[in-house]
Amino acid sequence: MLQPIEELEPAHLAAKFINLTSRHIFLTGKAGTGKTTFLRNLISLTHKKAVIVAPTGIAAINAAGVTIHSLFQLPFGTFLPKVVPTTTVTEYQHYHTPKSIVKHLNMNATKRRILLDLELLIIDEVSMLRADLLDAIDMVLRYIRKNNSASFGGVQVLFIGDLHQLPPVVKNNEWGLLSAFYKSAFFFDALVLEKNPPVYIELEKIYRQADETFIHLLNNLRNNQVTEQDIALLKTYYKENYQPVLTDNYITLTTHNSKADTLNKNSLTKLDSKSFLYHATIEKEFSESAYPAEKTLELKIGAQVMFIKNDPTGEQRFFNGKIAVVTKLSNDSIEVQVDGSKQNLVVEKYTWKNIKYNTNKTTNEIEEEIAGTFTQFPLKLAWAITVHKSQGLTFDKAIIDIGDAFAPGQIYVALSRLRSMDGLVLTSLISGKGIRQDQNVTFFARTKEQQEDLIVQIKKESDAFLRHSLLQSFNFTVLDNYVFEHVFSYTKDEKRSTKQTHLAWAVKLQQDLMALKVNADKFLKQIERLFIIGNAESLNLLLERTEAAVNYFNPQLAQMSDSIFELIEVVKTEKQTKEYLAELLAMEAMFYEQFKRILKAKSMLAAANKGVELTKEEVLALYTSAKREEQVKTAYTLPNKKEFNPTEEDEYGKPRAIRKPKTPAAPKEDTKEITLALFKEGKTLAEIATERKMTQSTIEGHLAHFVAKQEVKANELISEKKLTEIMGAIVKLKSIRMNDIREHLGKSYAFGEIKIAIAAYLAEGN
The missing domain is CATH 1.20.900 (Dbl Homology Domain; Chain A)
Incomplete structure (x- = not known):
């Protein structure tokens, strides 16, 4: 028998919501509470057909999933759920709408089958997910699944992430358009969630930190409740212009890639030993933007490095973010001494997989397929790293150099990488202004207390x-x-x-x-x-x-x-x-x-x-x-x-069926598009037929194509009365055969008119 629900921890409760209900779920938790572990366990146990997506390529690789844009074939850029008046859009602003996305949606049979059979969509690193992108996902799922009545076309969505970490990126000109529809850029303000808010579940047990004083400070940072005592506590760790000895095993967390790269290169240059270069092996499909490690890793004996993967053997000899020092190098091997250990460790190469989803031809179940691999030593230079790239990592010692210029929530991200305050050095004073969290996140977090008992x-x-x-x-x-x-x-x-x-x-x-x-x-x-x-x-x-x-x-x-x-x-x-x-x-x-x-x-x-x-x-x-x-x-x-x-x-x-490729011919303008353009100029069907030297029936066939794609309204082409009567005949006869409908209604109804009504009928998802 199952453990009583009342006794379940949040992680087990979240798993029950997924397996036993269709409710959308937001699973969050402080840094180090085991969100990634929960995701891995869930995929191996849930009976639902599930796929994992993430906003960026690297996040997708780390979550063993695919990017949102690739699965749903969405273009990059701003998505507007409705068309806005052109007067509000400047010449250089580009945006996408439901109509423009559907028009260019060219989804193959495999991907369409995956979206049709999908029961559970898991979105990882949801703090970076923009509201407009979530609405675009909803639109594509409703369109493909022909289900406009349910959010995400009837697919359950699990959102995983910590909203106090990396926020969504929105440029000022993009927000100028999006602000007409959204309260904020965060995913929880998407229109699709207004009537279907997710259940808010928070993992509470912290596995990274054990120091109660430090945990209390991090909680106050998350909850916008930083006290004067917290500021005073942080000031005790301030050391202006602190320069660690290279052997101290400190890593510097900073704001910009250029600063981190410079610190790493300068520190490597100071070492007198010989450089060794290690080149990654890349097979098949693996996007450069999603490389999880350096394509060419340069090391010297004495270099400070960190592991960028947990120990795959399960022996816990190292973890993601563990600092080490290089002790021995050859052309094809690396030995390091892990911080806190006196023994050398031979580092083995690791293979990251770029997966694609496919369907098993026998069972029709969704399966993972390896599209490409990236093999490299799971190490990187670690005298410095950006706060952005430190997400998910754990450090024993860190110099935090972020000052006042950081976005809300980023100080929390930096501090929460540490196991305890014993290894903390601040090289810039942190003011109350820099600590403040985004008010939208604070407001959304209150829904946890306001929702009905789980x-x-x-x-x-x-x-x-x-x-x-x-x-x-x-x-x-x-x-x-x-x-x-x-x-x-x-x-x-x-x-x-x-x-x-x-x-x-x-x-x-x-x-x-x-x-x-x-x-x-x-x-x-x-x-x-x-x-x-x-x-x-x-x-x-x-x-x-x-x-x-x-x-x-x-x-x-x-x-x-x-x-x-x-x-x-x-x-x-x-x-x-x-x-x-x-x-x-x-x-x-x-x-x-x-x-x-x-x-x-x-x-x-x-x-x-x-x-x-x-x-x-x-x-x-x-x-x-x-x-x-x-x-x-x-x-x-x-x-x-x-x-x-x-x-x-x-x-x-x-x-x-796939056809054999033919020698490409010079591109021809789509004859249907020409007809559409003339129609939009205000010309009648008869005028278009005369100008194009075609029968009116042919012109009606062209425009029926755009009625089916919901780009032209049927009542613009035929009278509302005829449209209603033809639609009624389709339902009564349970047939969309033109001959049957014509025979039923009489010869006063042209085949072209019937074709347009059939297109409208099918466009409604019938």
């Missing part, structure tokens, strides 16, 4: 999450709509392509699924009736019914998957069918996801009834199937024994 929240939210998961697992609407659109993609003319010869198969699949959905809808009503919180008898009965439902629905879903796999083998023997194969594989993945959701929801209900928690290992064991593994392997093997890899998508997000 124990009450988790009990209430876990019941709601379990109920929602059950209902979603037996809700076939999304799958039904997907198959419906797939059937619509065929035509009655079999001469047009090989795909058309399989229309009857697709229609039967649709009919079988529609029949299954009728029963699934009935079972949804049973779930709603039997799900009575706190009623053990009712929940046990619901589990019995759910187990019976699994035995009824999943064999039929598996048969439909089998049917798709069988057709794939037939299609592979036909010519010019790679795009069709990609469509079939994508559709089979949708069926399998429904199959998996049902299995997982039943296991979640069974675990809840027993009072235990579902683990990642147990969930993955549900999907183990030798038969499916063989089916997928066969499906992706072409007759010539080459692997089929459908990673491209068309402009509507539909999968297509």
Whole structure:
């Protein structure tokens, strides 16, 4: 049985919020409270499909994740959640909007699949995350997942970081635009969180410091409660122009890279010994901006260095930030004496991994894939370092040279790197002004006390999450709509392509699924009736019914998957069918996801009834199937024994096969863009058709494309009355076939008008 919730520490409580609810969570804690350790443990244990992102390349490498911009394909720069009047924007200011991002969003099938299947998004180093970037993430997830009703398109978000550390960077001209929408640049003021604030959980046990006086000082710095006694205490560590002996093992924390680099180079030059150069080995993809260590490390015997990784052996011979002195060098080896030890240590190279997320073809689960590596000795010169780069490090002795010019919160970052005040030297006096924290952070921190009791929240939210998961697992609407659109993609003319010869198969699949959905809808009503919180008898009965439902629905879903796999083998023997194969594989993945959701929801209900928690290992064991593994392997093997890899998508997000690269031709202007430009000039459809020497139907087809992309409103092209009647016909007929709609409405409705209305219907996410 699980430990009672009331007795759980904050870290365990946070893990429960993640595994048992869908609430967004802000996990914070003072420096040294174990946020990084929590993240590593969570990824290995949570049953949810999760990815880790961070605002910068180095932060992403350290968190074993990817950058926000790369995963969501977001451009750098200012994001405005709404269009602003041009009168408020100067000529040189550039910004992005939802429309401009969607227009240039060219996401491949793998990345789209990851975002569609994602259940938990973890954002590390969230203190650096800007509010506008978080709103951009929300916009992309809603767009890709076709879910505008839920924040982040229904994905749970875990924010990890200490807001008293590095703040987001916003230039003055950027804030001039952003201030119209945001109270501050911090992530917690993003519009997406106004109605969906995260649960505030703080890790409290400090593992770095043990000195109560020092801990009290750091707490006062964080909470904007610095006293005169605190200032007086800091003054006792002030030593003007202090110059340590090179062998004292002090590291200087300063404000600027140039100052730290100069101190390190000058100190290295003072050593008379020979220089040795150690070059990093970089394989495959690894961005220079994300290099975690020096590409070329220059050392001499006697040089003061620090480790930039924890001991990977687990023997704790050193840790990230531990100071050492170089004692022996050769062309391919380094020996150091770690501070506090009398023995020499042979340093081994370390390999950092640049990961990418992928989906397992057999299970559709999100997996990490190594895109590139960076191998180097995990050392750097350590007579000086910037406060910025010291985050996450721990020092025994430090000279802090930051003065009054530092941003709010940075003095806290610098001081909190130390284990105790015994190793502290201040070379500039610290005034109360330099110590002050950002008022927005102070105000947000108060939400911790103002929020509902966490124990009450988790009990209430876990019941709601379990109920929602059950209902979603037996809700076939999304799958039904997907198959419906797939059937619509065929035509009655079999001469047009090989795909058309399989229309009857697709229609039967649709009919079988529609029949299954009728029963699934009935079972949804049973779930709603039997799900009575706190009623053990009712929940046990619901589990019995759910187990019976699994035995009824999943064999039929598996048969439909089998049917798709069988057709794939037939299609592979036909010519010019790679795009069709990609469509079939994508559709089979949708069926399998429904199959998996049902299995997982039943296991979640069974675990809840027993009072235990579902683990990642147990969930993955549900999907183990030798038969499916063989089916997928066969499906992706072409007759010539080459692997089929459908990673491209068309402009509507539909999968297509990769084509062989052709000799690039001179770029041509998009004919649809020309039509759009003329339309925006105020010309009528008839005028555009005359000017371009095209039929009006062709012009309507061009503009329907932009209606589907939500760049043109349908009621600008056809009357509101006709638009309403065509939309009504689509819903009534449950068809987007133009011939069916025309036959139903009559010949007074042109095909071009119907095409525009269909585009509007699909643009709404139907």
